[in-house]
Amino acid sequence: MENKKYYITTPIYYPSANFHIGHCYTTVIADAITRFKKLEGYDTFFLTGSDEHGLKIEKKAHEAGVSPKEYVDEIILNAKDLWKSLDIEYDRFIRTTDSDHVETVQKIFKKLYDGGDIYKGEYVGLYCTPCESFWTESQLVDGKCPDCGREVSEVKEEAYFFKLSKYQARLEKYIEEHPDFIQPVSRKNEMLNNFIKPGLSDLCVSRTSFTWGIPVTFDSKHIVYVWIDALSNYISALGYLSEDDSKFKKYWPADLHIVGKEIVRFHTIIWPIMLMALDLPLPRQVFGHGWLVINGGKISKSLGNYKDPREYIKEFGVDAVRYYLLREVPFGNDGQFTEELMLARYNGDLANTLGNLVNRTLSMLTKYNDGIIEKGSLTTEYDSDLINLVTNTKEKVESFMEKLEVPEALDSIFEIFRRCNKYIDETTPWILAKNEDFETLKTVLYNLLESIRIGAILLSPYLPSTSKEILRQLNTKELDYERTNTFGLLEENIHINDFKPIFMRIDANESK
Numbered sequence: 001m002e003n004k005k006y007y008i009t010t011p012i013y014y015p016s017a018n019f020h021i022g023h024c025y026t027t028v029i030a031d032a033i034t035r036f037k038k039l040e041g042y043d044t045f046f047l048t049g050s051d052e053h054g055l056k057i058e059k060k061a062h063e064a065g066v067s068p069k070e071y072v073d074e075i076i077l078n079a080k081d082l083w084k085s086l087d088i089e090y091d092r093f094i095r096t097t098d099s100d101h102v103e104t105v106q107k108i109f110k111k112l113y114d115g116g117d118i119y120k121g122e123y124v125g126l127y128c129t130p131c132e133s134f135w136t137e138s139q140l141v142d143g144k145c146p147d148c149g150r151e152v153s154e155v156k157e158e159a160y161f162f163k164l165s166k167y168q169a170r171l172e173k174y175i176e177e178h179p180d181f182i183q184p185v186s187r188k189n190e191m192l193n194n195f196i197k198p199g200l201s202d203l204c205v206s207r208t209s210f211t212w213g214i215p216v217t218f219d220s221k222h223i224v225y226v227w228i229d230a231l232s233n234y235i236s237a238l239g240y241l242s243e244d245d246s247k248f249k250k251y252w253p254a255d256l257h258i259v260g261k262e263i264v265r266f267h268t269i270i271w272p273i274m275l276m277a278l279d280l281p282l283p284r285q286v287f288g289h290g291w292l293v294i295n296g297g298k299i300s301k302s303l304g305n306y307k308d309p310r311e312y313i314k315e316f317g318v319d320a321v322r323y324y325l326l327r328e329v330p331f332g333n334d335g336q337f338t339e340e341l342m343l344a345r346y347n348g349d350l351a352n353t354l355g356n357l358v359n360r361t362l363s364m365l366t367k368y369n370d371g372i373i374e375k376g377s378l379t380t381e382y383d384s385d386l387i388n389l390v391t392n393t394k395e396k397v398e399s400f401m402e403k404l405e406v407p408e409a410l411d412s413i414f415e416i417f418r419r420c421n422k423y424i425d426e427t428t429p430w431i432l433a434k435n436e437d438f439e440t441l442k443t444v445l446y447n448l449l450e451s452i453r454i455g456a457i458l459l460s461p462y463l464p465s466t467s468k469e470i471l472r473q474l475n476t477k478e479l480d481y482e483r484t485n486t487f488g489l490l491e492e493n494i495h496i497n498d499f500k501p502i503f504m505r506i507d508a509n510e511s512k
């Protein structure tokens with residue numbers, strides 16, 4: 001097979017002991033996309049991690065009476081535990097305190113300085129501490145930070161600047177000529193019209209007012225601005241400018257940076273300009289997704305409208321949480337999160353459509369054919385419609401995934417399960433049994449099981465443990481993704497006797 005590579009990243013998260021379901025969104029999607037690309041035969045690299053420097057962390061550590069490193073070492077475990085509980089399979093969890101990252105950032109800063117793209121000056125500006133962002137007067141909303149609505153304060157300091165202005169025309173041209181670079185298109189227009197075209201000012205990229213950051217090697221009272229530090233993770237993680245840069249050579253440029261909409265600005269202005277200044281190719285795509293919202297507002301710690309995502313996992317199971325995140329939110333737009341919606345998706349799609357189908361079919365196989373899978377010699381008038389739908393699904397899923405339309409991809413797989421349920425109503429196996437039409441009955445059961453097998457393989461990137469469990473219950477060795485457009489590969493004469501319901505209905509009252 002041709003050596004196809006796929007490099008995908010999430011943002012690196014601020015260390016927190018209070019992750020909410022919104023934080024899980026980017027990571028679950030990135031995980032599903034990675035698993036899907038693997039099925040398609042790509043050599044994938046999936047990067048996530050934590051963004052550990054900055055004044056905010058320094059202050060929190062001080063309040064807790066520990067050093068910033070001790071503080072982050074402790075709470076970083078929370079992220080790793082959360083990703084594990086969500087079945088996230090990353091290739092590297094990078095921490096911006098990792099020594100290889102620190103070294104690379106220092107080399108990047110020096111390289112930009114030596115190349116004349118970073119210069120020394122004096123900064124006077126309005127700074128939002130919680131967001132670690134500088135704003136101009138005109139960007140403020142009612143005199144406050146446009147991102148979080150909090151107070152900004154005037155800061156004056158000797159600082160290094162990065163020549164964003166020098167690259168403005170080049171960036172604008174690049175974005176115009178590469179329509180896929182910023183997606184969805186609404187975000188591309190927003191970046192061009194609201195930020196780039198009005199003019200880019202040089203960016204202040206060092207700080208002297210606090211110390212928790214990466215020191216500038218040639219001027220040690222300065223530390224590197226957190227966003228320069230954080231964005232560099234996408235290449236430092238691969239060994240850029242290090243002794244072993246084989247991963248960098250293999251995987252860069254990134255195929256996809258998935259980020260929340262509020263940080264698209266950093267990823268489509270500062271980051272590409274850093275790469276241009278370093279003479280590196282730009283990522284193929286930055287995708288800005290919407291937020292998970294509760295009653296129209298962002299889920300947030302300060303609003304207190306969130307639960308630890310592990311509580312939902314305990315209640316509904318990991319795949320139910322993954323399913324909700326992947327299915328409910330139109331990619332690119334905001335999506336609602338409520339426990340009622342979660343329960344409705346669980347009972348409707350997972351328990352009724354899928355769980356019940358699998359259990360009912362295996363029970364009928366046990367009852368009507370002693371649990372043995374066999375192809376019958378007679379057919380029904382409904383077979384070809386079912387078979388066509390099932391064998392066309394692989395292509396449909398691939399075309400949705402190509403456009404990152406994950407909910408649509410997942411729904412087209414569930415179309416198989418819905419069609420199977422309809423096929424049961426159409427063929428009425430219990431009547432076939434009563435009439436002793438066993439050859440048709442075997443066909444009907446085989447077609448159902450084969451459709452379920454194909455559906456389960458297609459489901460594996462999204463609901464990995466459910467997929468595995470269904471395939472285990474089917475006792476099949478035919479697991480090849482490439483052949484999921486071929487019907488009839490499920491082995492005959494397999495004996496099935498070890499099965500149990502995969503999703504049990506949950507009563508609304510029980511879930512409280």
Ligand code: ME8
Nearest residue numbers: 011012013014022025051230231259260291292299
């Ligand atoms: O921004 N719905 O980190 P972060 C969907 N360290 N996504 C949400 C969300 C919600 N309710 N709440 C948060 C940072 N997110 C930086 C990134 S990258 C070089 C540095 C998403 O921990 C948010 O949009 O504040 C972002 O993509 C991610 O969680 C991390 O946010």
